[in-house]
Amino acid sequence: EKGGYDYFMLKEIAEQPKAVADTLLGRIGTDGRLTLDELRMPDRMLREIDKVVIVACGTAFHAGMIAKYAIEHWTRMPCEVELASEFRYRDPILDQRTLVVAISQSGETMDTLMALRHAREQGSKVLAICNTNGSTIPRESDAVLYTHAGPEVAVASTKAFLTQVVACYLVALYLGQVRGTKWGDEITGVIRELSEISTQVGQVLETMEPVRALARSLKDKNTVLFLGRHVGYPVALEGALKLKELAYMHAEGFAAGELKHGPIALIEQDLPVVVVVPSPRGRSVLHDKIVSNIQEIRARGARTIVIAEEGDEAVVPYADHIIRIPRTPVLLQPLVATVPLQVFACELATARGNEVDQPRNLAKSVTVE
Numbered sequence: 501e502k503g504g505y506d507y508f509m510l511k512e513i514a515e516q517p518k519a520v521a522d523t524l525l526g527r528i529g530t531d532g533r534l535t536l537d538e539l540r541m542p543d544r545m546l547r548e549i550d551k552v553v554i555v556a557c558g559t560a561f562h563a564g565m566i567a568k569y570a571i572e573h574w575t576r577m578p579c580e581v582e583l584a585s586e587f588r589y590r591d592p593i594l595d596q597r598t599l600v601v602a603i604s605q606s607g608e609t610m611d612t613l614m615a616l617r618h619a620r621e622q623g624s625k626v627l628a629i630c631n632t633n634g635s636t637i638p639r640e641s642d643a644v645l646y647t648h649a650g651p652e653v654a655v656a657s658t659k660a661f662l663t664q665v666v667a668c669y670l671v672a673l674y675l676g677q678v679r680g681t682k683w684g685d686e687i688t689g690v691i692r693e694l695s696e697i698s699t700q701v702g703q704v705l706e707t708m709e710p711v712r713a714l715a716r717s718l719k720d721k722n723t724v725l726f727l728g729r730h731v732g733y734p735v736a737l738e739g740a741l742k743l744k745e746l747a748y749m750h751a752e753g754f755a756a757g758e759l760k761h762g763p764i765a766l767i768e769q770d771l772p773v774v775v776v777v778p779s780p781r782g783r784s785v786l787h788d789k790i791v792s793n794i795q796e797i798r799a800r801g802a803r804t805i806v807i808a809e810e811g812d813e814a815v816v817p818y819a820d821h822i823i824r825i826p827r828t829p830v831l832l833q834p835l836v837a838t839v840p841l842q843v844f845a846c847e848l849a850t851a852r853g854n855e856v857d858q859p860r861n862l863a864k865s866v867t868v869e
């Protein structure tokens with residue numbers, strides 16, 4: 501049942517190109533426009549929304565953080581992302597014009613369920629992004645967009661995460677398409693590039709051996725830090741979460757711009773720091789800033805592990821290790837940049853003798869608040 505892999509997690513990592521392709525299947529028309537009739541939310545209603553609020557937990561929350569960048573960019577609507585467990589306790593401002601998006605692989609996470617119930621009580625419409633047909637969260641929502649990752653057995657979420665990100669982009673692009681934004685041409689281009697992303701995820705998977713070797717060499721470390729900016733920031737958080745839950749190591753993700761506001765004090769000789777570098781094309785200012793961050797931490801002794809696009813030579817002088825990822829549009833980078841971090845955490849867990857599919861103290865779906 502593990503399809504020849506030692507762990508479900510490895511099998512599920514390997515299934516990601518298919519999971520991503522399946523989540524796009526039938527949703528992009530031959531004219532390059534999205535068809536999401538399955539949402540059964542009338543265009544009129546989608547045009548009346550004035551705010552999007554995303555609620556989710558854990559890895560699904562990281563997908564939500566990425567979605568915020570996409571939704572705000574392509575729709576020019578404000579979008580908030582909130583940990584589901586915090587949401588209803590702070591008296592959030594919600595009304596009929598707020599679209600609440602609840603993201604959950606299992607569809608049974610109690611924190612997320614309670615958040616969506618609260619939103620509906622306030623009159624908001626709830627759209628679920630979910631991987632489990634007929635589970636509680638989609639049943640209690642006004643609409644659902646299923647991710648087609650297939651069953652995810654390992655406790656650590658991998659293919660569900662990638663498909664959540666894809667589904668969030670579909671929602672963002674669809675809202676942009678229905679509402680009409682100045683990004684019309686860009687949206688058409690991104691939809692095209694999105695359909696190529698599963699091949700690129702496959703390419704990343706073929707180059708993971710050095711990442712495994714690197715992970716094994718770090719098995720006796722106590723701490724690993726992760727840095728990113730823009731959509732690379734949630735990727736850094738996701739890399740850190742994977743390492744905590746699988747390798748039981750102290751791992752933290754930071755927005756790279758925050759380094760100088762405190763975390764840089766943590767940098768010491770030989771501390772592994774993984775840096776997710778944005779594309780030098782597109783938001784090149786961010787790229788240059790993160791390159792100076794890498795320079796700064798390396799000057800303080802950090803062992804820099806740099807995830808950078810093919811052809812990005814600016815990082816080379818400051819990188820102890822480079823993990824190459826294919827070129828993608830800025831907003832799509834998380835779909836390729838997360839994969840090495842999953843492999844990294846899985847290999848470290850194995851090297852430390854941990855149970856990969858069933859980490860201690862964790863359950864696949866958390867059905868208590």
Ligand code: M6R
Pocket residue numbers: 557558559560603604605606607608609612655656657658741745864865866
């Ligand atoms: O089933 P859900 O997507 O609602 O689960 C949310 C989190 O519990 C889940 O993503 C958790 O953080 C994973 N174990 C992370 O790998």
